[in-house]
Amino acid sequence: MRTRLFAILAALLLAAGAAVAQEPIRIGAFLAATGGAAFLGDPEQKTLELYVEKLNAAGGLMGRKLQLISYDSAGDAEKARTFVKRLIEQDKVDVIVGGSTTGETMAVVPLVEAAGVPFISLAGAVVIVEPVKKWVFKTPHTDRMACERIFLDMRARNIERIGLISGAGGFDKSMRGECLKVAPNHKIQIVADEAYGVRDTDMTAQLTKIKNTPGIQAVLNAGFGSEPAVVTKNYRQLAIGVPLYQSHGVASKEFIKLAGDAAEGVRLPAAALLVAETLPEADPQKKVVVGYSREYTTRFKSDISTFGGHAYDGLMLAAEAIRRAGSTNKEAVRSALESIKGYVGTGGVVNMSAQDHMGLDVSAFRMLEVTKGDWVLVK
Amino acid sequence: MDWRTPRTGGVALLAAVIVLLPLALANNYWYEVAILIGINAIVCVGLNLLIGYAGQISLGHAGFFGLGAYGSAILTARYGWPPVAALAATTAGVALVALLVGRPILKLKGHYLAMATLGMGIIISIVIVTEDRLTGGPDGMSVPAFTLFGLALAGERSWYWIIGAALLAAVWLALNLIESPAGRALRALHGAEVGAQVSGIDATRAKVGVFVISAVFASVAGSLTAHYSGFITPGKVGFFHSIELVTMVVFGGMASTFGAVIGAATLTLLPQLLTVLKEYEMVVFGAVMVATMVFLPRGFLPSLMFEIKKKRK
Amino acid sequence: MSAQLAQYLLSGLTIGAIYALVALGFAIIYNASHVINFAQGEFVMIGGMATVAFAGAGLPLALAIPAAVLGAVAVGLALEKFAVEPARGASVVTLIIITIGASILLRGLATLVWDKKLHALQPFSGDKPIELAGATILPQSLWVLGVTLGIVLLLAWFFGRTLTGKAMLATSHNPLAAQLCGINVRFVLLLSFGLSAALGAIAGILIAPITLTSWDVGVMLGLKGFAAAILGGLGSGAGAVVGGLALGIAESLGAGYLSSAYKDAIAFVILLAVLFFMPSGLFGKKSAERV
Numbered sequence: 006m007r008t009r010l011f012a013i014l015a016a017l018l019l020a021a022g023a024a025v026a027q028e029p030i031r032i033g034a035f036l037a038a039t040g041g042a043a044f045l046g047d048p049e050q051k052t053l054e055l056y057v058e059k060l061n062a063a064g065g066l067m068g069r070k071l072q073l074i075s076y077d078s079a080g081d082a083e084k085a086r087t088f089v090k091r092l093i094e095q096d097k098v099d100v101i102v103g104g105s106t107t108g109e110t111m112a113v114v115p116l117v118e119a120a121g122v123p124f125i126s127l128a129g130a131v132v133i134v135e136p137v138k139k140w141v142f143k144t145p146h147t148d149r150m151a152c153e154r155i156f157l158d159m160r161a162r163n164i165e166r167i168g169l170i171s172g173a174g175g176f177d178k179s180m181r182g183e184c185l186k187v188a189p190n191h192k193i194q195i196v197a198d199e200a201y202g203v204r205d206t207d208m209t210a211q212l213t214k215i216k217n218t219p220g221i222q223a224v225l226n227a228g229f230g231s232e233p234a235v236v237t238k239n240y241r242q243l244a245i246g247v248p249l250y251q252s253h254g255v256a257s258k259e260f261i262k263l264a265g266d267a268a269e270g271v272r273l274p275a276a277a278l279l280v281a282e283t284l285p286e287a288d289p290q291k292k293v294v295v296g297y298s299r300e301y302t303t304r305f306k307s308d309i310s311t312f313g314g315h316a317y318d319g320l321m322l323a324a325e326a327i328r329r330a331g332s333t334n335k336e337a338v339r340s341a342l343e344s345i346k347g348y349v350g351t352g353g354v355v356n357m358s359a360q361d362h363m364g365l366d367v368s369a370f371r372m373l374e375v376t377k378g379d380w381v382l383v384k
Numbered sequence: 385m386d387w388r389t390p391r392t393g394g395v396a397l398l399a400a401v402i403v404l405l406p407l408a409l410a411n412n413y414w415y416e417v418a419i420l421i422g423i424n425a426i427v428c429v430g431l432n433l434l435i436g437y438a439g440q441i442s443l444g445h446a447g448f449f450g451l452g453a454y455g456s457a458i459l460t461a462r463y464g465w466p467p468v469a470a471l472a473a474t475t476a477g478v479a480l481v482a483l484l485v486g487r488p489i490l491k492l493k494g495h496y497l498a499m500a501t502l503g504m505g506i507i508i509s510i511v512i513v514t515e516d517r518l519t520g521g522p523d524g525m526s527v528p529a530f531t532l533f534g535l536a537l538a539g540e541r542s543w544y545w546i547i548g549a550a551l552l553a554a555v556w557l558a559l560n561l562i563e564s565p566a567g568r569a570l571r572a573l574h575g576a577e578v579g580a581q582v583s584g585i586d587a588t589r590a591k592v593g594v595f596v597i598s599a600v601f602a603s604v605a606g607s608l609t610a611h612y613s614g615f616i617t618p619g620k621v622g623f624f625h626s627i628e629l630v631t632m633v634v635f636g637g638m639a640s641t642f643g644a645v646i647g648a649a650t651l652t653l654l655p656q657l658l659t660v661l662k663e664y665e666m667v668v669f670g671a672v673m674v675a676t677m678v679f680l681p682r683g684f685l686p687s688l689m690f691e692i693k694k695k696r697k
Numbered sequence: 698m699s700a701q702l703a704q705y706l707l708s709g710l711t712i713g714a715i716y717a718l719v720a721l722g723f724a725i726i727y728n729a730s731h732v733i734n735f736a737q738g739e740f741v742m743i744g745g746m747a748t749v750a751f752a753g754a755g756l757p758l759a760l761a762i763p764a765a766v767l768g769a770v771a772v773g774l775a776l777e778k779f780a781v782e783p784a785r786g787a788s789v790v791t792l793i794i795i796t797i798g799a800s801i802l803l804r805g806l807a808t809l810v811w812d813k814k815l816h817a818l819q820p821f822s823g824d825k826p827i828e829l830a831g832a833t834i835l836p837q838s839l840w841v842l843g844v845t846l847g848i849v850l851l852l853a854w855f856f857g858r859t860l861t862g863k864a865m866l867a868t869s870h871n872p873l874a875a876q877l878c879g880i881n882v883r884f885v886l887l888l889s890f891g892l893s894a895a896l897g898a899i900a901g902i903l904i905a906p907i908t909l910t911s912w913d914v915g916v917m918l919g920l921k922g923f924a925a926a927i928l929g930g931l932g933s934g935a936g937a938v939v940g941g942l943a944l945g946i947a948e949s950l951g952a953g954y955l956s957s958a959y960k961d962a963i964a965f966v967i968l969l970a971v972l973f974f975m976p977s978g979l980f981g982k983k984s985a986e987r988v
Contacts, residue, residue, distance in 0.1 A: 039808075039813040040813065043813060043814055044814070081617065081619055082523050082524045082615070082617045082619075083524070083615075083616075083617040083619045083620070084619075086613070086615060087416075090412070090413060090416060091413050094411050094412045094413045095411060095413045106523075107523070108522065108523025108524070109523075111523065112523065112524060112615055112617070115526070115614060115615070173513065173514075173516065173521050173522050173958075174521070174522055174523055175521075175522075175523040178516065178521065199957065200957065200958055201957065201958075202513070202514070202958060202960070202961065203513070203522050205960075206907075206908035206909065206914075207708065207712065207907075207908060209704065209708045210705060210708070210949060210952040210953040210957050210960070211952075211957050213701055213704045213705070213953065214701075214953070214957075217700075217701055231815045231909065231911075234815070234817075234909070235908070235909065238824075238907075241824070241826070242824070242826050242833060242835050243704070243826070243833050244826050244833050259814075262817065263815055263816075263817050263909060265817060265824070266824065267824075435790065441789070441790050441793070443793075488973045489972075489973075492972055492976065494789045495733045495789060495793070495931075496927075496972055496976055498733075498789070498790075498793055499733075499923065499924075499927060499968065499972065500968070500969060500972045500973075502920070503924070503965040503966075503968040503969045503972070504965075504969065506920070506961075506962075506965050507962050507965050507966065507969070510959065510961055510962040510965075511962070514958045514959060623916075623920075627797055627801075630790075630794065631794065631798070634790065634791075634794055638790075663808060663809060664805070664809070665805070666801055666802070666804055666805025666808065667802055667805035667806055667809065668805075669798075669801055669802075669805070670798045670799065670800070670801030670802025670803070670804070670805055671798070671802055672798070673794055673795070673797065673798025673801065673802075674780050674795050674798040674799055674802060677784060677787070677791045677794050677795045677798065678780065678783045678784050678795065681784070681787055681788075681791055
């Protein structure tokens, strides 16, 4: 009699357990798959889809399948908020990977902080993790690192006086601010400082002003999206002879395609992912970047970009954190994220901590130059 | 009391809908949609006075909405004003702007008026996007919560009731205005401006008056939105939102206050329901605009009422 | 002349020529039908995007361009037939909403037929900048200016010397009288839309190699082209051209000497100024209203 009861109870518990186990792990995403930041969001979207599929094919996480719920926020901060609300309230996701742009990310930070959902951002500005926020992490290198890496390269070429041109969005303004702040530390003087608007198609006026500033030895364009391509084209048109530097916001073949021949000779700091095949075998990132690069290009028949790489890192970090936490309990996943050290990603080697929610340092940035329409590592 | 007039029956019906709707709202996300509808409806009710009753046109009303939103946001977030004072000051400021801009603009007619309001709206949105130190630029800015006597009003549920009440107030005000002597003067203007002038109506004064009132409606809606969302972006200030608003008014039925509410509800819900067919959203929206104007030039509600009246006969 | 000023003038003339073409499109349709075609900018977009698509599919530029222009003309005719004609005699508000709705519809279709990305069109004769008075100009800019001049001359001949052109002018002055003279007003209307579409498409194709093209490039160009048309005097062809060039130069000088951040606002400030102080524009006629 008692064994029968026991058996029934055990069966019920098993069934309940199985029902819970069938619950998929919900990964929420909001990406700028269309709009001005599409060449960030589109590879991010594709990457997340590809690797959620791969993870599920390998058995999922802790025996549970992963479910990706993603929305196109089109680079718009307001849409991002609406979708994140939807992800949290309606779709009840366990973790959020997304926010292609700084503007979108910063707009949703109050929402994830209030709701207590781990959020891994794919955007650039340092303000996302500084001051550090409990639930917010990020995978891309910061704009401050970009400034520093660029200034290092400039000093190596004996460049001292530069012109700065930036756009109107959150990342642009943030990077401009960071560059102005750290320039003195590298003995760089910013003698011209111009700005353009969102989706502007003609920067010749601003560049003419920079060109006519005496003593200019290089120009730095702090921005991302379509505008840097136009800046680059205008740069070539105005025959401004000095070197042009871009930020890691253009680390995609789309930029080279749009800027055409004008992109030749442009330098930018970027993750090793873009030069995966030419990296030395001994490089710690070699295996991961070559693996991602080949899998992405085989599946989508298009070039990789660092943005897809950031999404890959974001997803893998989330997966690793869930594994370590042994559950999808949000607080457990969050602390697990903070404890990750030595993770080799496409962006670099990641060492998270309670004070550092990004985990990369300046050495994770390589300096690249566009040569014959392709990325080449600058020694 | 005659329950069949808009002022009593209609308002009562609207009140009933507002009170009973929460039963159908499953979670905070749907409350948000309802609030969004309410806000658009407030703007549309005001805009309808201008377009439907006074026969003018404005392709720049999102500009007033934006001024209201950013006015409240900047005063509370950057200068620490209490939200109620910020709301009052912003509304007064926008009314003044509408008064100053309205006089020269409303001397124009037809296409010229449309383009002038368009230009005004775009200039406002460009200024808001460019003055990023004050407004946060294209990525927007945070707005502190609305506080009344020290109590913070936050969350979808509280705001649902606030917006519901505001909408009822807006509808009631609009209906009263229409029935008043000023309202009759407006409608006379719409019919035949020169004739109305000959009858002694100061055309410019009446038109500017409605312009200011509709601007105030939009501004208050904007201020409330800013506090409710806790965040505003220039997205709602631009040309496209102005067009959306005009479409809502025209779709719902010009010269119909409740039509404006229905238009707002329909065209706010449409994108939400169409997120499945996301890529088709623009095509459907455009098609709706064209089809409505070609086949139902009176708008949805008046056409419906017309059909009902025909059946009654 | 300082090199900087020369640079601003050259850039301004280039974009001004594009505004002139768009403004001409507005003028022609307005003259024939008193409709302001808010979808004018979309013809510009279709011209550029279709050419990119045809070129991408392997067609040489010499074939892709006419194909794209024909496509735009087809869209223009369809617009007239299905959106404007059924609403003849409707109020101003109604017509405005119809053409705005049509423009949204066209943009939506563009994202479905093509995509939402930015596209580059290869320049017609290379992109090696040419030095001129201390400033640099792209060969493509010379194409823009040259083709625009050619079109203006062609249109002047068409409206002044051909029967069809004169019929269109007659319709714009007095449709009833024109009909009484045996002019097929419906045909004139169709023709005006087709012609405007062609103008818009050509403008889009000319400028795409310089400013890149995408599904929403028509919005601002359409609005600024309209501002140029009003500046020149709505309904006047010469006004459209002068207005366009003036607007382009004003924008460029304003961005260079006043504020590059407010460049886009310049067109609309000019628009408001014209509407407030000189509503009939530079070349327009004063209109009287019938009571």
